[in-house]
Amino acid sequence: MINFSILxxxxxxxxxxxxxxxxxxxxxxxxxxxLHIINFAxxxxxxxxxxxxxxxxxxxxxxxxxxxxxxxxxMFVIGYVLQRTxxxxxxxGRDENxxxxxxxxxxxxxxxxxxxxxxxxQVVDTPYAFDVVELFGAFLPVPKVIAFVGALLTAxxxxxxxxxxxxGRAIRALARERKGARLVGINVDHIFAMSFGIGIGVLGIAAxxxxxxYYVYPQVGHGFVLIAFTIVVLGGMGSFIGALLGGxxxxxxxxxxxxxxxxxxxxxxxxxIFILVLLFRPQGLLGHRA
Amino acid sequence: MxxxxxxxxxxxxxxxxxxxxxxxxWLNAVLLTVYAALLGQAWNILAGFGGQFSFGHALFFxxxxxxxxxxxxxFGVNPWIGFVLGxxxxxxxxxxxGFLTFRYGLRGSxxxxxxxxxxxxxxxxxxxxxxxxxxEGILIPLDRQASQMQFTQLSSYFWLIxxxxxxxxxxxxxxxxxxxxxxxxxxxxxxxxxxxxxxxxMSVKLQAIALSGFFSGLAGVFYAQKFLYLDPSIAxxxxxxxxxxxxxxxxxxxxxxxxxxxxxxxxxxxELVRHVIGDEPGLSMAxxxxxxxxxxxxxxxxxxxxxxxxxxxxxxxxxxxx
Numbered sequence: 001m002i003n004f005s006i007l008x009x010x011x012x013x014x015x016x017x018x019x020x021x022x023x024x025x026x027x028x029x030x031x032x033x034x035l036h037i038i039n040f041a042x043x044x045x046x047x048x049x050x051x052x053x054x055x056x057x058x059x060x061x062x063x064x065x066x067x068x069x070x071x072x073x074x075m076f077v078i079g080y081v082l083q084r085t086x087x088x089x090x091x092x093g094r095d096e097n098x099x100x101x102x103x104x105x106x107x108x109x110x111x112x113x114x115x116x117x118x119x120x121x122q123v124v125d126t127p128y129a130f131d132v133v134e135l136f137g138a139f140l141p142v143p144k145v146i147a148f149v150g151a152l153l154t155a156x157x158x159x160x161x162x163x164x165x166x167x168g169r170a171i172r173a174l175a176r177e178r179k180g181a182r183l184v185g186i187n188v189d190h191i192f193a194m195s196f197g198i199g200i201g202v203l204g205i206a207a208x209x210x211x212x213x214y215y216v217y218p219q220v221g222h223g224f225v226l227i228a229f230t231i232v233v234l235g236g237m238g239s240f241i242g243a244l245l246g247g248x249x250x251x252x253x254x255x256x257x258x259x260x261x262x263x264x265x266x267x268x269x270x271x272x273i274f275i276l277v278l279l280f281r282p283q284g285l286l287g288h289r290a
Numbered sequence: 291m292x293x294x295x296x297x298x299x300x301x302x303x304x305x306x307x308x309x310x311x312x313x314x315x316w317l318n319a320v321l322l323t324v325y326a327a328l329l330g331q332a333w334n335i336l337a338g339f340g341g342q343f344s345f346g347h348a349l350f351f352x353x354x355x356x357x358x359x360x361x362x363x364x365f366g367v368n369p370w371i372g373f374v375l376g377x378x379x380x381x382x383x384x385x386x387x388g389f390l391t392f393r394y395g396l397r398g399s400x401x402x403x404x405x406x407x408x409x410x411x412x413x414x415x416x417x418x419x420x421x422x423x424x425x426e427g428i429l430i431p432l433d434r435q436a437s438q439m440q441f442t443q444l445s446s447y448f449w450l451i452x453x454x455x456x457x458x459x460x461x462x463x464x465x466x467x468x469x470x471x472x473x474x475x476x477x478x479x480x481x482x483x484x485x486x487x488x489x490x491x492m493s494v495k496l497q498a499i500a501l502s503g504f505f506s507g508l509a510g511v512f513y514a515q516k517f518l519y520l521d522p523s524i525a526x527x528x529x530x531x532x533x534x535x536x537x538x539x540x541x542x543x544x545x546x547x548x549x550x551x552x553x554x555x556x557x558x559x560x561e562l563v564r565h566v567i568g569d570e571p572g573l574s575m576a577x578x579x580x581x582x583x584x585x586x587x588x589x590x591x592x593x594x595x596x597x598x599x600x601x602x603x604x605x606x607x608x609x610x611x612x
Contacts, residue, residue: 038399040345086583092590095398096343100539101586103345107532107579114572218572226410229403237400268418271411275390278404282394 009138010255016144018251019151023206024224025231025243026155027199033238034175034195037095040102041082042228043221044109045200049075049207050216051113057124057211064124064211065146072204079200083193106221113218121217129212143212150209154202155244161198162240171195175238227254230274236284245285249273293546294463300550301456308445321448323557325509328455329530330537330549331462332505337535338544339465340498341478343398346405347506347534349387349412350380352525354507355514356416359428364421369439373511380507381500388499392492406531413526427521430514439515447516454512458505462546474498475544506534529575536578540585542594551593556581 024046031039052071056062062070082105090101131142162168170191173181182188214220231250235242250270257269277284304324311317329351337343357379358372367375391404416422423429434442441447465471473494476484481491514520523529541552556578563577589596 032399036399038403040402086587090583090586090590094590096402097586097590099343099345099399099402100535101583103532104579104582104586108576108583111572111576111579115570115576119571226407229407233400233403267414268411271407271414274407275411278390278394278396282396282400 022247043225384503542592
């Protein structure tokens with residue numbers, strides 16, 4: 001029987017990691033909700049954002065948290081331009097073509113990173129990386145607690161943006177009825193690119209919050225994005241609250257799974273959930289059946 | 291019928307290669323091209339005829355590869371038996387996954403995602419359990435005898451892969467001209483309409499994925515016996531999945547000759563790039579990725595599609611826009 005005194009810290013730890021997963025998943029679910037495609041380049045773009053944070057620190061000594069002012073905006077621009085120039089022109093009337101193009105982009109971005117930066121892992125050494133805070137008798141790293149709060153704030157901001165601004169209304173209109181949105185004068189290409197840009201911009205936030213505790217290498221996106229896919233499927237494709245909830249569940253499952261089964265097999269729990277959701281509730285916890 | 295004659299003629303010509311090509315290096319290059327055509331055609335059965343785009347064909351490939359290797363090493367089963375079992379196990383895994391996903395009508399994004407996740411599950415599993423050799427991988431002991439499916443001559447491997455690939459291409463020819471293929475294409479183009487005229491869409495899609503998994507599994511067995519080494523990321527990693535879909539897309543999805551064309555063009559191109567820029571890590575994959583993006587943007591129906599458009603312009607049938 002596992003002692004409660006080790007279980008609680010591991011659950012709390014799982015919640016903080018889960019918040020970061022949720023952040024990656026939020027962008028994915030936003031893009032899916034509007035464009036109805038899975039962005040397979042999501043992991044590669046997260047890697048790009050992380051390298052941005054790393055180089056800003058390395059070259060200009062910019063603290064990862066200060067990079068929050070720059071990196072999300074830069075990622076937004078990258079996302080907007082990618083959608084306008086490449087992804088938006090790829091469909092030729094078939095969604096499969098968009099999938100293939102995002103897959104192609106991820107291969108190009110990742111391997112260029114491998115070519116230029118080699119596969120070495122890089123870290124950002126901050127003075128506060130190993131600070132801990134005591135919470136309910138568990139010791140949690142300060143950067144993880146900040147990331148947890150940051151993830152919640154980001155989700156809240158996205159929710160406000162979607163619900164109470166003209167941009168949010170346009171995005172929701174487009175998600176529901178493409179033709180109708182065009183008829184009432186919404187610039188479809190622009191709004192698509194805005195949605196994609198916001199989804200990628202959120203990755204910039206995730207990268208800034210991640211780097212004080214994680215390291216970066218060309219394939220770093222893989223691990224995150226597969227988990228993010230699982231979260232999106234678990235929470236229900238297109239649902240923000242679902243992504244948040246899914247993130248927490250997956251984070252806790254991973255942490256507790258790692259505690260019980262050991263590090264290498266711990267991740268299996270995530271995929272078991274994935275397959276179970278698929279079997280019994282393919283629309284996800286909070287999704288609607290298509 | 292004309293297509294069948296052309297197909298057999300092309301394979302006869304390919305099979306003659308070892309008789310005049312003395313360079314081991316180039317014969318190996320042709321062998322890898324034929325092997326890539328097999329991967330692409332196996333993917334094409336599911337995507338081009340069944341209409342389901344898989345991003346995780348490594349799942350079936352790796353299953354076949356590990357099947358023959360594990361049976362040999364742990365249970366002393368002859369690889370020729372393992373060869374058949376590897377294909378069948380690939381088909382079985384494909385059926386299981388197909389059953390789980392098609393039951394809920396998952397397609398498009400969802401299907402691509404699920405195939406990717408399944409391949410990843412198998413990668414983690416094979417990385418964690420001991421009978422696959424875990425992360426260290428699995429080494430098939432050298433025993434160069436035809437009865438052990440290991441050959442001293444490269445040409446023997448060459449003819450073996452030609453035979454497997456021909457079998458796969460003949461299957462696709464049969465699909466193009468037979469009832470099952472017609473049903474598959476009906477489901478691909480409009481599932482509801484197909485169901486309305488009495489096609490059992492579920493069963494048709496399962497047959498497509500099983501065939502596809504079978505040939506991918508055979509490709510995996512061939513890989514294992516040719517290179518005699520496997521590890522989780524070779525078997526279940528994204529490289530094989532990407533190569534499978536790339537070859538078919540570059541050549542032309544849903545066409546008989548597309549995968550062969552795509553494999554030839556890609557391999558010649560990759561060889562050129564290696565010649566010009568050198569063998570830097572990541573570079574060849576970056577080139578592959580760029581080709582994928584460019585093809586989808588400018589020629590979504592592949593080289594075969596370009597050929598068809600040009601022909602119809604020449605004939606003046608006005609079919610070019612299709």
